[in-house]
Amino acid sequence: xxxxxxxxxxxxxxxxxxxxxxxxxxxxxxxxxxxxxxxxxxxxxxxxxxxxxxxxxxxxxxxxxxxxxxxxxxxxxxxxxxxxxxxxxxxxxxxxxxxxxxxxxxxxxxxxxxxxxxxxxxxxxxxxxxxxxxxxxxxxxxxxxxxxxxxxxxxxxxxxxxxxxxxxxxxxxxxxxxxxxxxxxxxxxxxxxxxxxxxxxxxxxxxxxxxxxxxxxxxxxxxxxxxxxxxxxxxxxxxxxxxxxxxxxxxxxxxxxxxxxxxxxxxxxxxxxxxxxxxxxxxxxxxxxxxxx
Amino acid sequence: xxxxxxxxxxxxxxxxxxxxxxxxxxxxxxxxxxxxxxxxxxxxxxxxxxxxxxxxxxxxxxxxxxxxxxxxxxxxxxxxxxxxxxxxxxxxxxxxxxxxxxxxxxxxxxxxxxxxxxxxxxxxxxxxxxxxxxxxxxxxxxxxxxxxxxxxxxxxxxxxxxxxxxxxxxxxxxxxxxxxxxxxxxxxxxxxxxxxxxxxxxxxxxxxxxxxxxxxxxxxxxxxxxxxxxxxxxxxxxxxxxxxxxxxxxx
Ligand SMILES: Nc1ncnc2c1ncn2[C@@H]1O[C@H](COP(=O)(O)OP(=O)(O)OP(=O)(O)O)[C@@H](O)[C@H]1O
Ligand SMILES: [Mg+2]
Numbered sequence: 001x002x003x004x005x006x007x008x009x010x011x012x013x014x015x016x017x018x019x020x021x022x023x024x025x026x027x028x029x030x031x032x033x034x035x036x037x038x039x040x041x042x043x044x045x046x047x048x049x050x051x052x053x054x055x056x057x058x059x060x061x062x063x064x065x066x067x068x069x070x071x072x073x074x075x076x077x078x079x080x081x082x083x084x085x086x087x088x089x090x091x092x093x094x095x096x097x098x099x100x101x102x103x104x105x106x107x108x109x110x111x112x113x114x115x116x117x118x119x120x121x122x123x124x125x126x127x128x129x130x131x132x133x134x135x136x137x138x139x140x141x142x143x144x145x146x147x148x149x150x151x152x153x154x155x156x157x158x159x160x161x162x163x164x165x166x167x168x169x170x171x172x173x174x175x176x177x178x179x180x181x182x183x184x185x186x187x188x189x190x191x192x193x194x195x196x197x198x199x200x201x202x203x204x205x206x207x208x209x210x211x212x213x214x215x216x217x218x219x220x221x222x223x224x225x226x227x228x229x230x231x232x233x234x235x236x237x238x239x240x241x242x243x244x245x246x247x248x249x250x251x252x253x254x255x256x257x258x259x260x261x262x263x264x265x266x267x268x269x270x271x272x273x274x275x276x277x278x279x280x281x282x283x284x285x286x287x288x289x290x291x292x293x
Numbered sequence: 294x295x296x297x298x299x300x301x302x303x304x305x306x307x308x309x310x311x312x313x314x315x316x317x318x319x320x321x322x323x324x325x326x327x328x329x330x331x332x333x334x335x336x337x338x339x340x341x342x343x344x345x346x347x348x349x350x351x352x353x354x355x356x357x358x359x360x361x362x363x364x365x366x367x368x369x370x371x372x373x374x375x376x377x378x379x380x381x382x383x384x385x386x387x388x389x390x391x392x393x394x395x396x397x398x399x400x401x402x403x404x405x406x407x408x409x410x411x412x413x414x415x416x417x418x419x420x421x422x423x424x425x426x427x428x429x430x431x432x433x434x435x436x437x438x439x440x441x442x443x444x445x446x447x448x449x450x451x452x453x454x455x456x457x458x459x460x461x462x463x464x465x466x467x468x469x470x471x472x473x474x475x476x477x478x479x480x481x482x483x484x485x486x487x488x489x490x491x492x493x494x495x496x497x498x499x500x501x502x503x504x505x506x507x508x509x510x511x512x513x514x515x516x517x518x519x520x521x522x523x524x525x526x527x528x529x530x531x532x533x534x535x536x537x538x539x540x541x542x543x544x
Contacts, residue, residue: 087353160402163409170395170406177393180341181457182381182410 006133008249008256014141016248017148019228020240021203024151026225027232027240029077029196032172033189036096039080041222042103043197047073047204048213049110052120062123070201077197081190089189107218120213122205140209147206151199152237168192220264227267230274294319294492295340295461300363302335302344302516309335311516313363317461317494322487324503324510325496326527332516333496334390337463340365340494341387342377367461381410384460390469390496392450396439400430400449403438407453416456423452426485427478444475451482462486464495468502476502500527 026040037043047069054065080102088094129138159165171178171188179185200221208217232243247270254262295317302310309332317323327333338344339361348359365373372380395403404423408416424431427448433441438449447467454462464483468476483506487493497503500510504524511521512533520530527533 089350089353091354163405166398166402166406167409169398170409173395173397174393176343177389177395177453178406179343179346179377180381180387180389181407181453182378183406184376184378185346 004256006135008252010132010135010137012249012252014137014145014248015252016245017145018207019224019248020244021144021148021151021206022221023225023228023232023240023244024148024155025196025199025203026222027229028155028199029192030229032168032192032195034092034172035081035085035189035193036092036099037077037080037193037196038096038100038222039103039106040196040200040225041218041220042106043073043076044200044204044221045110045213045215045218046076046106047201048122048208048217049115049120051122051205052213055123062125066205069205070198073201074194074198077193077195078190080197081186081193085189085193086186103218103222107215111215115213116215118212121211122209122213124209125206140206144206147202151202152241156237164191223264223267223271227270227274231270294321294368295494296364296366297336297340298364298366300336300339300365301360302332302339303360305358309516310339313513313516313518315511315518315521317492319492320487320490321508322483322493322495322506324500324507324524325494325513326498326500326510326533327496327513328498331513333498333513334465335516336513337387337465337494337496341385341463342372342375342380343387345374346377378410381457384458385463386454386457386459386461387463388450388454388465388467390465392443392447392467394438394441394446394449394453396437398438399435400438400441401434403449404430404452404456407456408458411456411458415458419456419458422489423455426455426482427452444471444478447471447475447479448482451479451486455486459491461492461494464493466497467495468497468499480506500524500533504528 022044026037029035029037050072051065051069054060054068055062058065060068080099084098084102085095088098124138124140125143126139129136130142131137159169167178167183168188168191170181171183171185175185178188228240228243228247231247232239232241247266250270251263251266254266297316298314300310300313301308313332313336315323315325325333325336335344344359344361348361351358361373363373364371367380367383367385370383372383372385375383395406398406401420404420405416408419411419429445430448430452433445438446441449451464451467454464467479467483471479480502483493483495483503487506495503495507500512504510504527507524509521509523510527512519512527520527520533522530
């Protein structure tokens with residue numbers, strides 16, 4: 001029982017970090033430009049497969065392969081905006097359907113090409129593990145926590161101290177005032193898609209090494225991103241962190257004391273409860289969504 | 294400096310500007326007066342390019358809700374088809390109505406963002422100028438703009454526009470909703486800004502408080518020009534007096 005408790009404490013924290021990292025990109029894009037990028041899961045998995053190809057077909061070392069993947073996925077994010085989202089900008093349902101279609105197309109393409117066997121996995125950055133209070137944790141999982149914290153700090157500095165970050169936040173708050181100062185809305189939305197997609201790639205590179213890559217992860221990632229964003233509200237980093245912690249621990253507790261089968265249900269319940277009780281999220285500032293739902 | 298000729302703006306269900314022509318000479322302060330939905334905001338937004346932006350977004354979605362026709366010349370150059378950001382670069386800066394500020398950002402961040410199109414050194418100089426022009430802002434630097442009073446937000450909004458280094462500053466109802474004391478502050482600021490060589494086109498519903506600072510004014514009604522003249526001339530016109538100065542007393 002004692003060991004179980006420490007287990008829950010540690011793995012709950014790890015799981016929270018995984019959730020936060022998984023949903024960071026989705027929530028950032030939504031918060032900055034109002035685009036719900038339902039291709040998030042597709043891009044996440046795409047990162048896994050192309051990095052695997054860089055490693056195995058081109059024989060690149062991990063670091064360059066990872067950097068390439070992040071840049072490529074970021075560019076794809078902008079391209080999705082320019083080609084697919086720009087014509088339907090502002091029509092929320094069309095945006096969701098269009099991006100979801102892209103995500104499904106990516107995922108099912110890989111299924112069609114036979115990327116379903118057991119050989120697909122990414123290497124951990126660091127091998128080995130450490131024992132904390134009798135519980136064994138591998139370094140990769142601790143790394144995920146560090147990356148999660150690191151990215152949160154980086155994004156905070158970016159959005160508060162750089163011209164580009166301030167401009168993106170300005171555009172998110174008041175489009176016409178931003179326009180009247182010379183900030184362009186397509187540039188801002190395209191960039192926020194690029195940033196969100198690149199963050200999906202970073203998350204994939206950090207988290208996928210924990211297991212095998214499989215198509216269904218793409219759909220799970222989207223579900224998780226939705227659950228955390230709905231619960232945490234848009235645009236607020238603190239909300240995202242708290243929601244990740246709540247869900248992260250809820251899932252581990254459910255898995256440990258109830259049954260692992262129920263873990264998926266927790267995400268769905270979070271989405272349903274979140275939307276029913278407070279559509280703008282526990283920490284949301286966007287009243288707009290509340291009215292829309 | 295600015296030459297607007299036969300400008301027509303048509304929204305789906307409303308003719309907002311109907312064959313409007315006006316001009317602004319370098320260094321002038323020119324007023325545009327008109328009652329609710331006369332077309333003041335549409336005029337300024339069209340000069341700044343926001344209407345162009347709206348039209349193009351609609352076009353992209355397949356709608357043709359907005360029609361813009363006529364000429365807008367700035368410093369001799371036709372700018373009707375120029376993007377808003379390019380117009381800012383050329384020196385046309387709009388301070389929108391109801392003093393919109395970036396509420397989650399500090400006053401200082403708002404001002405810095407005003408200079409988005411400008412170099413760091415220019416931004417610094419202009420921010421100093423804004424703090425001198427509106428001393429209360431220097432005290433409120435770190436405060437979130439959303440927490441400020443309406444008057445303070447107006448100062449921030451004007452400040453942002455100034456940091457953008459306008460040659461032509463478009464001000465949309467800067468006095469709207471302000472206390473008489475705050476109105477005096479803004480009128481004083483307009484005087485100071487003009488001293489810097491900035492040309493100003495200013496829209497207001499009620500002319501009286503700004504009559505002392507304007508060189509000339511235009512009165513528009515339903516998107517059409519009714520009269521134009523110097524401040525004194527407008528004051529002498531009995532119709533204008535009744536419509537745009539009389540109500541002012543009861544405000
Ligand atoms: N985005 C829009 N879509 C459709 N019609 C609009 C739009 N903006 C303005 N209008 C219409 O155009 C006309 C002119 O409005 P405008 O806002 O330019 O007037 P205004 O003089 O600024 O009024 P106010 O004193 O209330 O600010 C009005 O009839 C208004 O309903
Ligand atoms: Mg108006």
